[in-house]
Amino acid sequence: MAARKAFAGIFGLSFFHHCVFGITVKDFVKMRCSTNSSVETVMSWEGSVYAFWDQSQQDQLFTLTGMNIARCFQDETGMWYFTSRELMYYIDPLTGLPQSQWTNPYTNETTAVMHVANNPVQGPFGYSDDEMPSGTTITGLVSLISDINLFYPNPLYGNDSYIPYAPYEMYEGGEYFKYFTSQNALNDQNTDSVTSDTFFTWERTSQWLPWMAMGDQQGYLLYSCTGGAVDGINSLPSYMVTDITERLPLYEHAPDCLLDMADETSWTYFQHHFDAFLSNDEFPVPAPVETFPCSVIPVESV
Numbered sequence: 001m002a003a004r005k006a007f008a009g010i011f012g013l014s015f016f017h018h019c020v021f022g023i024t025v026k027d028f029v030k031m032r033c034s035t036n037s038s039v040e041t042v043m044s045w046e047g048s049v050y051a052f053w054d055q056s057q058q059d060q061l062f063t064l065t066g067m068n069i070a071r072c073f074q075d076e077t078g079m080w081y082f083t084s085r086e087l088m089y090y091i092d093p094l095t096g097l098p099q100s101q102w103t104n105p106y107t108n109e110t111t112a113v114m115h116v117a118n119n120p121v122q123g124p125f126g127y128s129d130d131e132m133p134s135g136t137t138i139t140g141l142v143s144l145i146s147d148i149n150l151f152y153p154n155p156l157y158g159n160d161s162y163i164p165y166a167p168y169e170m171y172e173g174g175e176y177f178k179y180f181t182s183q184n185a186l187n188d189q190n191t192d193s194v195t196s197d198t199f200f201t202w203e204r205t206s207q208w209l210p211w212m213a214m215g216d217q218q219g220y221l222l223y224s225c226t227g228g229a230v231d232g233i234n235s236l237p238s239y240m241v242t243d244i245t246e247r248l249p250l251y252e253h254a255p256d257c258l259l260d261m262a263d264e265t266s267w268t269y270f271q272h273h274f275d276a277f278l279s280n281d282e283f284p285v286p287a288p289v290e291t292f293p294c295s296v297i298p299v300e301s302v
Contacts, residue, residue: 023142023186026128029072029080031144031181034193037073037298040254041195044068044236045202045227049090051106053219059105062090064225067236068121071254073298080125081296083255087240087248087284088116098239100282104212112277114211117248117284118264120255140183149174155268156210162271165210171267173206173220195229202227210270211277243284250287257294 026035033041044067051059066088074080089098090113099113134144154171156162181198185191204223208214230236233244233252244251262268270277276285 022131023134023144024128025080025126025130025132027186028132028144028179029082029125030186030192030194031179031198032082033070033072033195035072036192037071037300039193040069040071041193042067042069042230042232042235043195043200043227044230045200045225047202047223047225048093050222050224051219052222058222060093061221062099063093063096064223065089065091065237065240066116066225066227067230067233067240067251069233069251069254071256072125073257074128075296076299078127080128081122081258081298082125083120083122083258085119085251085254086116086121087118087244087251089240090115101280102212104214106217107213109213111211111213112280113283114209114266114270114273114277115283116266117251117269117287119250119287120259120261121263122255122258123263142181142183142186144179146177146179147174148176155265155271161274162210164213164215165270166207166267167216168207171207173204176203177201199226199228201225206266209266248284248287249289252289255292257298258296260293260295 023031029035033039044065046066047064048060049062049064051061066086068084068086070082070084072080072082090102091097092099098115101110102113103110132144134142150171150173152171154166154168156166157169178201179198180200181194185194185197188194202223202225204221206221206223208217208219208221234241236244264272273281273283273285276283
């Protein structure tokens with residue numbers, strides 16, 4: 001779930017019923033992670049990726065499994081921040097295992113599959129009492145919608161090496177989240193987190209992924225997923241646990257602060273690891289534990 005160029009402040013109203021239950025930023029922090037900055041929350045999701053062509057039947061290209069490990073914290077002004085790392089694997093629908101190579105059904109070209117490894121995914125949420133309008137059902141289910149439409153310069157544009165992969169000037173897409181939790185759980189003032197009562201959906205539209213080598217062909221991708229919190233890294237699929245333990249230990253923990261670096265996306269990751277892609281290396285590439293500079297540091301009490 002990358003490319004959060006407009007991470008905060010784009011929350012809408014969900015019309016399940018005529019009853020409106022306004023939740024605050026602090027409520028959403030409880031839904032997404034925890035008000036205790038020492039606590040890390042692991043969310044996982046599953047779904048599918050579909051190819052859309054003009055006036056053509058859609059194709060399912062992959063199934064998906066992803067994880068995000070996150071923490072929330074406040075700075076000295078009381079502003080809430082979210083910081084995280086995430087992995088997502090493109091799965092062969094027939095075998096149920098991550099694909100290392102993919103034969104493009106539209107071009108017959110075989111390429112390395114560049115699974116998602118985003119470090120970091122982060123941004124501000126707002127202040128505790130800032131309100132986020134939300135709908136609630138008659139059964140007491142609170143919902144919150146975050147629709148993020150994206151249109152920004154393609155980081156691969158202007159370099160002739162990337163023309164076969166992403167020749168367009170602007171990235172076009174969007175990420176659309178819906179969070180649901182129990183109103184009773186959220187009303188409990190004695191809890192730091194309600195992630196165990198929360199589930200979410202995530203949809204994304206984007207241009208063809210660079211590693212698909214689709215050039216300037218028309219069409220787009222649709223991601224459709226559902227997910228929720230899990231008990232920890234060891235609750236993830238075994239191939240993901242093995243990868244994190246043996247090759248990607250950086251993803252065992254969320255950052256301790258807001259990192260002084262831009263969010264990673266599938267497009268910037270392709271740029272950073274283009275040589276490995278051309279060499280048909282295994283993805284994600286190894287990610288050892290590493291220290292990064294902070295731009296915002298948590299405070300224990302505000």
